[in-house]
Amino acid sequence: MAKKVALLQGNEACALGALYAGCDFFGGYPITPSTEVAEVLSNELPKNGGKFIQMEDEIGAMASVIGASLTGAKALTATSGPGVSLKQELIGYACIAETPCVIINVMRGGPSTGMPTGPGQSDVMQAMWGTHGDHAAIALTPASCQEIFEETVRAFNLAEKYRMPVQVLYDEIVGHMRERIEFPEPGDLEVVDREAPSVSPEEYKPYDSTKGQIPPLAAFGSGYKFHVTGLNKAADGFPTTKAELVDAEERRQIAKVMDNIADIESYEEYLIDDADVVIWAFGSTSRSARYAVNELRKEGIKAGLFRPITLWPFPAKRTAELAEQCKGIVVAEMNLGQMVYEVERVAQGKCVVVHEGRVDGEPINPGQIMNKVKEVI
Amino acid sequence: MAKRYELRFSGAGGQGLITAGIILAEAASIVESKYAAQSQSYGPEARGGASKSEVIISDSPIDYPKATIVDACLAMTQEAADKYANGIKDGGLLLIDDDFVKRVPEGNFKVLKMPITRTAKEEIGREIVANVVALGAMIALTDVVKRESGEKAVLAKVPEAFLDLNKKAYNLGYDKIKTLMN
Incomplete structure (x- = not known):
């Protein structure tokens, strides 16, 4: 159907x-x-x-x-x-x-x-x-x-x-x-539901990470009682200033994301394999960039597009690989320079990194990006 | 290379030109299964001020969703003509409501004149359907979708009580332009 x-x-x-x-x-x-x-x-x-x-x-x-x-x-x-x-x-x-x-x-x-x-x-x-x-x-x-x-x-x-x-x-x-x-039909896209606790309300600790990086979260109103706070806390949810507990919790909360980048990361590439210049762009600007890539290719300029869909965590590994393989990266974004600094950080000087920005309420158009690419070549 | 056609509808905020753009995009992408992207820009005013709606129609997926070189443009008011009747390609088309646009934008494009708002008011009896008259006219002018596709999209959009009114308005705009062009 x-x-x-x-x-x-x-x-x-x-x-x-x-x-x-x-x-x-x-x-x-x-x-x-x-x-x-x-x-x-x-x-x-x-x-x-x-x-x-x-x-x-x-x-x-x-x-x-x-x-x-x-x-x-x-x-x-x-x-x-x-x-x-x-x-x-x-x-x-x-x-x-x-x-x-x-x-x-x-x-x-x-x-x-x-x-x-x-x-x-x-x-x-x-x-x-x-x-x-x-x-x-x-x-x-x-x-x-x-x-x-x-x-x-x-x-x-x-x-x-x-x-x-x-x-x-x-x-x-x-x-x-x-x-x-x-419209996707039910089942076409994955839908993840929250993991429920496997222990009884008496045994439940909301931040008990002994069984994994991400402790199951009970729902209030389901018989589980626990404490929630903005303070650094121990496994039972109550505040603590114990150095080793605070340190471990802070690190776990970052590691639960950074150890799972493969699961979280998402990006799209267009004509990247032989690209001399990679346009690094997201959101509507990536659509201008794709138009620019097609136009530049007609002129014989080998341009490609890297489009992060997951912006954070930053796609550091792939961006670093692109910096190794191309002559320059043009970061196009509707601001006066933000993600470009992340790209520069991971490129480590291995290629030229330039910025094309705009903040006048108008979109970055393909012509603007094409001109910037030509400056890099 | 994919065929990309760019239209711009401009006029005063509240005249229904964003709606006209949406209906055209529906005619292209839902009725005819082409690709279409409709966008608009507007100021903070709820009514008045110049407003524009752009529709890109293509036989392949659309990357840049805004106009680059406009194939056909509509200007319902002088302010809209001054502000938005630009970037029209050589040999392109500009349709103006000549009751309101007295200073006609100059360029290497064909200008067609039609008293769109007056037509709606006097021949349909309702000024409010001027946008649908204009939509019929723009489709007749460009053939970017079939006449029936445009009509189908108009009728799918409007409340039942106003079907006849809008059907009349759409076809009046369409026929007037076809007559003008012959």
Whole structure:
């Protein structure tokens, strides 16, 4: 049977992807250019037995998401850069308390209120380092409406599997553009549910990592009682200042991501094998880059595209390999220089690394990228 | 190489030009199974101000989703014409509502004039369907989708009570342009 199709906005695809993944709680505060995610879920969640709540502000929304998740819900919030700034305190809390949740950031410009209706890609470092303290981060950057649907599902899977907040970052262009989507049938995409504790409520410790890097999380209301705090804590969830416990916990929470990069990493390559210049681009900019690659190839210039879909953890290994094999990497991003520093760090001077940025509310167009590539050749 | 066709609908915010773009993208990608990407840019105003909607139609997947060189452009107001009737390719097409666009943008493209809003008001009796008149006109002008595909997409979009009104508006726009072109 033919799959159901529709012309959908990226934000609508995100909301429907969340439902596919089993999202049953949304707590948010509307903000352009993300509002359609909330709009769709405010209609759809109640019909499907879920809960939608518009909170008094962004930090309240993030708190509601953490609370809902601790009761076993698959919880989501959607916002833009200014909203993510306000949520940072609680994103850190979700990291240390190891609470699964998904945060959608439909990126506009900044800092502060910036240009609400214009696109941006300047929250990419914030996705990694926005909240203070050492922590791991997972951030996904889809580039089409279909991919927004799929990556939203994957974001829930990773959040539940690794027991942590996962961010999905896409710019206003893909958030607001419309493309045809083929709806996956149930079973077409993997849906991961949270691992339940295998011990009785009396024996349960929420951060007991003796059986694995990621301790199972019990749901409040299911008979399990435990303590949740933003302080460094011992296996039983209560605060501790014991050096060896604090050290081991901090390291485990980073290792649970960094030891599983193969599972989390995702990228796409286009005409990369013989490329003299690799364009390193994500989100809508990667679409300009792909257009540029085709045009450059017509002119006899061997250009290729590396498109990270998982932006964090940073695709260090593959980027380093590309730096070995090509003459130059052009990092194109709608900001004044963010991911380019990561690319430079792992390239270690093995090839030229240059940046092509833009922050005037207009997309980086193919011509701009082509000119930059020609500077490198 | 894939055939890529770029259209831009521009006018005042609230005139329904984003909707016209969405309907065209649906006609292309849902009714006809081509590839289409529809995008828009707009200011913070809910109404007024210049707004544009772009539709890229191709027979293969679309990479860059915004216009590069516009094949056909619509301008419903002077402000829209001044701001968005640019980047039209040599030999391309520009359709203007000549009741509102008095200073016609200059360039190496064909300009067609039609009193779109007045047509909607006087011949259909409802100014609100000017966007559907314009959509019919743009499809007639470009043949980017079949006449029936456009009509099917219009009818799938509008509430039942307004089916006849919109069908009339779409076909009026389509026929007027075909007459103009002959």
